[in-house]
Amino acid sequence: MDSEELKQRAKRFAHRCVKLAVALPKTPLGNHLRGQLIRCSTSVAANYRATLLAQTKAAFISKISIVIEEADESEFWLEFIMDEKLMKKEKVLPLHKEAHELASIFIVSRRTAQKKSSINNQQSTILNQQSTINNQQSTIQKGRIIIDA
Numbered sequence: 001m002d003s004e005e006l007k008q009r010a011k012r013f014a015h016r017c018v019k020l021a022v023a024l025p026k027t028p029l030g031n032h033l034r035g036q037l038i039r040c041s042t043s044v045a046a047n048y049r050a051t052l053l054a055q056t057k058a059a060f061i062s063k064i065s066i067v068i069e070e071a072d073e074s075e076f077w078l079e080f081i082m083d084e085k086l087m088k089k090e091k092v093l094p095l096h097k098e099a100h101e102l103a104s105i106f107i108v109s110r111r112t113a114q115k116k117s118s119i120n121n122q123q124s125t126i127l128n129q130q131s132t133i134n135n136q137q138s139t140i141q142k143g144r145i146i147i148d149a
Contacts, residue, residue, distance in 0.1 A: 048067050061110055064113065071102045
């Protein structure tokens with residue numbers, strides 16, 4: 001799945017959660033859960049879009065971490081709705097599963113970015129060490145030239 005397909009999947013998830021949320025009972029608990037679910041599910045889609053615009057690997061990792069948190073929170077509220085029996089489990093379960101799948105996809109994406117970042121840092125460290133060695137060798141060679149002269 002490429003980033004455009006995942007962006008659309010996250011957006012569909014948000015739309016489906018909003019539709020489910022507006023169908024919750026008009027009770028104090030239903031109202032609270034409606035707001036929470038709408039906020040976090042739409043945040044998954046909106047923040048994933050922001051992730052795609054990240055200008056650095058560190059920014060990407062930071063932004064995708066927010067997406068993971070929001071997907072996990074969506075999963076929590078959907079589970080809570082089922083626990084409280086505010087809607088039929090059959091209506092909520094597919095969205096609960098989708099929240100879990102999205103969180104898992106985003107976690108793998110973050111791990112991949114972290115590994116690449118770690119490899120780049122290791123390569124940079126090796127290059128810095130090689131540069132230091134080359135500078136030391138150059139200094140030593142200059143010293144020999146001075147001594148020999």
